[in-house]
Amino acid sequence: MKPVVGVLGVQGDVEEHVRALAGGGAEARVVKTPAELEAVEGLVIPGGESTTVIRLLERFGLSAPIKARVAGGMPLWGTCMGLIVAARDVADLEQPTLDLIDVTVRRNAFGRQVASAEVPLEIPALGSEPFPGIFIRAPWIERAGPQVEILASHDGHGVFVRQANVIGTSFHPELTHDRRVHDYFLEMVRTAA
Numbered sequence: 001m002k003p004v005v006g007v008l009g010v011q012g013d014v015e016e017h018v019r020a021l022a023g024g025g026a027e028a029r030v031v032k033t034p035a036e037l038e039a040v041e042g043l044v045i046p047g048g049e050s051t052t053v054i055r056l057l058e059r060f061g062l063s064a065p066i067k068a069r070v071a072g073g074m075p076l077w078g079t080c081m082g083l084i085v086a087a088r089d090v091a092d093l094e095q096p097t098l099d100l101i102d103v104t105v106r107r108n109a110f111g112r113q114v115a116s117a118e119v120p121l122e123i124p125a126l127g128s129e130p131f132p133g134i135f136i137r138a139p140w141i142e143r144a145g146p147q148v149e150i151l152a153s154h155d156g157h158g159v160f161v162r163q164a165n166v167i168g169t170s171f172h173p174e175l176t177h178d179r180r181v182h183d184y185f186l187e188m189v190r191t192a193a
């Protein structure tokens with residue numbers, strides 16, 4: 001059975017994730033409604049614009065159902081903006097987030113050199129080959145709670161984190177041909193199912 005994985009489709013780089021998940025053997029679906037959320041076994045929140053998406057999640061009635069599904073064990077992965085939306089706290093943002101992972105992030109944190117760059121990342125959980133980390137006005141992790149595992153860092157800041165069934169990446173694996181983070185997430189979905 002193919003795992004059914006949703007990509008939140010209210011705004012952002014949705015299609016790239018759909019393609020990468022499908023390439024990894026999942027049935028990938030765009031999720032825009034609570035009913036569509038019900039039908040998936042895992043959810044990706046892609047990159048995009050966090051202030052817009054936080055507003056749209058409320059308007060589409062998706063915030064509470066996403067929180068409930070994650071509390072019930074559904075794996076969730078936030079990339080870049082998705083990590084901001086999933087974080088407990090955002091250093092420079094007033095809006096309430098989904099609070100799914102106990103980290104504080106800072107938006108657009110990597111200054112000009114890495115504002116948009118490809119950086120080889122050491123990620124032992126994915127093997128010895130460095131992962132091509134694509135950063136686009138990316139957030140970094142300023143604080144991680146005791147339950148949070150830092151799976152990769154760059155410039156002394158966490159950029160790949162996990163807390164139980166929730167992972168977050170500052171970078172964009174959907175924009176590379178390296179599918180190891182997608183495969184890692186799909187394994188979480190298969191294990192949870």
Ligand code: GLN
Nearest residue numbers: 047048049050080081137
């Ligand atoms: N800087 C964006 C934000 O704050 C995130 C950038 C991205 O997702 N590529 O929402």
